[in-house]
Amino acid sequence: MPYPVEQNEKFAAYAHPERLVSTEWLAAALESGAVANGELVVVESDEDVLLYETGHIPGAVKIDWHTDLNDDVTRDYVDGEAFAELAASKGISRDSTVVIYGDKSNWWAAYALWVFTLFGHQDVRLLDGGRDKWVAEGRDLTKDKPAPAPGNYPVVERDDAPIRAFKDDVLAHLGKPLIDVRSAEEYTGQRTHMPAYPEEGALRGGHIPTAASVPWARAAAENGTFRSREDLDAIYLGEAGLTAGDDVVAYCRIGERSSHTWFALKFLLGFESVRNYDGSWTEWGNAVRVPIVKGAERGSFPVAVGV
């Protein structure tokens, strides 16, 4: 049974207010016993694999992007069977309301939410502001790991096409809007990885031709919550030049930061067709016979060859 949706003025301005919850709302839901009795499943998903263990929201279960959601043999996400098993083991049923939160302004939480959406999980929401806001507000944390009653999750085939783009999809998409969410230095080709992150071996630096540069963090305020509808409209419709109804592809380096932007475009601004290119720069930057643009200009398509 879906748990009631939060109503507030900020969320009401978004296209899909039902996709966000505030820390106050979650604290009240905890207080009411909704998490303890399984009406609401809270999931922590962090970049740091040990962070959950240092203390988490009471009743929250952990899903790790790397060990739980990836299949490192096929360089893909887990299949329907593995996802069903994972979800059930975390007390999640097909009709569960799931609230995901995590570190770093919800990068990995948004990524996990995107993977849940690949499997068509209907009611999955983000905690606005994520782990940092919850901690900053001095709210309860515990090291007690819950042992939820197993959920009832059917084996559902992953449906990638609506929200996931592969390299060939991006090649076919060229000419339509692309959002590059990496840092300015990565976009121009000055560097191929995030500042302070190790080199991951992209051979070329630059961006996909015609992509607009909107670093992911522009969508977040200082406290990690999403910016208001008005601010987001100004950034993505104003500066980046998107138009309502556009078919958009977002990408970054490995697809995690762009999940955050995917969430903002899809659920906050209401773009129907937004895909995350998870191969992102680690694939595109190394791929044979795909064009790139260096420098701050977006570049054009078709790309002039041999000049």
Add this chain to the structure above:
Amino acid sequence: MMTTQALPSALAAIVDDFQALSEPERLQLLLEFSEGLPELPERLTNHPELLEQVVECQSPLFLTIETEKDGSTGSATAFRLFFKAPAEAPTTRGFAGVLHEGLDGLSAEEILSVPDDMPELLGLTRAITPLRMRGMTAMLGRIKRKVAAASGVRA
């Protein structure tokens, strides 16, 4: 497969402990190392400029070394290691904790003898991702370079 023979005894013991465990238990042990990482002494907390950032780590990690000299000869006898990493980066803290417990107080020769790929021996690569392991490798590399520079011994 590398053996632990070449490692200083404290570090070899840590590696043995990790290798004897299952993967989830290894993560738990790394968490304990993150909790056990000593706080910086006051003379360093007041002087952050004395610490160097290891930029390869995914979370902010700062470290420095100090030399303990023999009173009569003035030659370096032991190196003390100091690390700073935020509580919200337990994996990075855990790696720092392993290196602290394994290498603090050793001689230049002992520290420089540690193979550069020693972090691989902990058996955490799958759970933690190769990217993170490179952060720990970078931490070890930075310590070795600093020790080599301070002792005049080639790394």
